Amino acid sequence: MNLNPIRLYYQTLLDALGPSGWWPAQSAFEVAVGAVLTQNTAWRNVEKALAALKAADAFSVSAMLALPIEDLAELIRPSGYYRLKAARLRNLLDFLAREAAGDPSLADDPALSYLSGQDTQELREKLLAVRGVGPETADCILLYALDRPVFVVDAYTARVAVRHGLASEDAGYDELQDIFSRALPEDAAVYNECHALLVRVGHALCKKSRPLCDTCPLGTFLETRP
Ligand code: SF4
Structure with missing residues (x-):
């Protein structure tokens, strides 16, 4: 099977680290x-x-x-x-x-049931209009609270993407979101797990300086060590 790199990384991380069970919240x-x-x-x-x-x-x-x-x-x-x-x-x-x-x-x-019938893009725009709610916060709410298929980008996502040649250093939130959204099936469960896995690998291994590539499940996919 010929997987695109992001699907391959996702499957590799899931196999190596196991399901994340995110978000750690009760409602x-x-x-x-x-x-x-x-x-x-x-x-x-x-x-x-x-x-x-x-x-x-x-x-x-x-x-x-x-x-x-x-x-x-x-x-x-x-x-x-x-x-x-x-x-x-x-x-x-x-x-x-x-x-x-x-x-x-x-x-x-x-359960925030009063938000459940609303169109995802309209709701995203409304959330972004709330002062202090940026794209990452809005998308976390959409994905992890409301189960909408919206990929969440954070600093770890950007770091892994840049180090693996999936995006340029100056790629912004929307571009990164587009890259991951297009590569993965449009499925809230997959977006949920993929973001969680990237945070886990970013936090534990893909450090800002001296990333631990030798012990990282994605190490075999690196062409050049960062
Ligand atoms: S292999 Fe290295 S650069 Fe790639 S995600 Fe792991 S720690 Fe980061």
């Missing part, structure tokens, strides 16, 4: 909140912030919107950049409340 709402909190920070810090919100009985759209923003910021402090993230989170919560037509019981649905 679509938790994914959406986590997608904002994880900007520029490690997931373990996000977990602490999520735990603090839950311990304060503040883990819903209406409960967080009812909090003074200083209190919200204090609860999410472990995730870093907490004042900025509190403002961004508030913007996302306002968006969710609007989408639920101002009905608090609907807005607090952890």
Whole structure:
């Protein structure tokens, strides 16, 4: 079978590392909140912030919107950049409340069912219009919270793609997303797993300096060592 390189890398990583079981969250709402909190920070810090919100009985759209923003910021402090993230989170919560037509019981649905009937591209544009929600955050919400076939690009995706000659150094988010989306079947489960595998390999092996190519499952596909 003659697989395109990205499908081959995907299958190789899946065989070597096994399924990732992403996203590590209990509900679509938790994914959406986590997608904002994880900007520029490690997931373990996000977990602490999520735990603090839950311990304060503040883990819903209406409960967080009812909090003074200083209190919200204090609860999410472990995730870093907490004042900025509190403002961004508030913007996302306002968006969710609007989408639920101002009905608090609907807005607090952890499955975000009120977003389920919406067209993916329209929803993506609406998310991108929320201040503080960039393409990676919007696409994380679409893919991991709402199960939409939207490929998520991050710094690890870019690094692996450039080092393996799949993209140029100056490739932007949209170009990288297009490269991976075209190469893989348009399937949320495949996009979910492929992004997760790239994050795992990027975090553990494809380091910024001194990548561990000798122990990496993708090492055999490298023509030149980075
Ligand atoms: S660590 Fe080396 S082999 Fe693995 S993805 Fe990065 S560049 Fe490729």
